[in-house]
Amino acid sequence: MGADIHGFVECRATHGVLDEDDEIRWWPAVDLDLLYDGRCYDAFGCLFGVRNHAGFRPPAGGRGLPEDVTAEVRQAYGVWGRDAHGASWISWAELAAVDRDGPAEAVDARVEEYSLAPTRGWVCTGKSFRDTGGRPEGAAWIQDSRLLRTVRMLRRDAVPTDGPWAPVRRVMSALTGVHGAVNVRLVVRFDG
Structure with a gap:
């Protein structure tokens, strides 16, 4: 059985905040299913450690749902019940900081x-x-x-900027331009 990814791009809106006392909270910005329709185990392993046959050290492996995840995302996760696994998240700041030329720690198992x-x-x-x-x-x-x-993959090969992840990157980048890199994150879960 294959594994699929689901989730949301979330944004902590800083737009219109008047002072420090105003609540800055996370909002579900875009359902990942609207941006990504793929099954790329190299990307899943590289970023989140799920189906990590290529042997990457994932920057966002096994984090679970963020404590302050939006109610909409928590509810979507709950619908999957026991079929959901590998919940994690990564901020745009972290994603942008990943060394795209970094090699996997091991030779690909495939x-x-x-x-x-x-x-x-x-x-x-x-x-x-x-x-x-x-x-x-x-x-x-x-x-x-x-x-x-036999090969040892590089991160840029696992998650190419012009591949199926390009729409996700564009949306996260656009939100970052308005709200800042630490205020945009991708929250995911896997099935299968």
């Missing part, structure tokens, strides 16, 4: 698979769990008419 395309050469078709025979990082070999490679 191997990259390539098929030979007549006009393009070897084309990556995905990843799979296969016995590497103890081959080291960077090893390449042919098996079952496929080129297989």
Whole structure:
């Protein structure tokens, strides 16, 4: 069974706050389902430690729901009941500070698979769990008419800025421009 991500971008609105006594609270800004429609275990592992086959040290692994999470997000989490797991959150400030060139701590538990395309050469078709025979990082070999490679991923490959996460980044960045980086966060949970 696969794992999917769900959640919300939350924002602590500083807009219109008159003085220190005014309450600054979190608001559910956008449901993640409206921005992201993917299942990328490399991103899940890189950011939150869920399905972390690539061996990253996640900056926001296992945090649970924030204490001050909005009622809407807490309710959405509760609907999933026992099927929800891996709840966590990451602020825009933390996400922006992640070293995009940082490597995973280990070689990916999966191997990259390539098929030979007549006009393009070897084309990556995905990843799979296969016995590497103890081959080291960077090893390449042919098996079952496929080129297989062991790799150590970089964070920019796990969560590319122009990939499926781009809309999430754009929304969080836009809110940050108004309210500040520490006042925007992504709160997530996983199923499966």
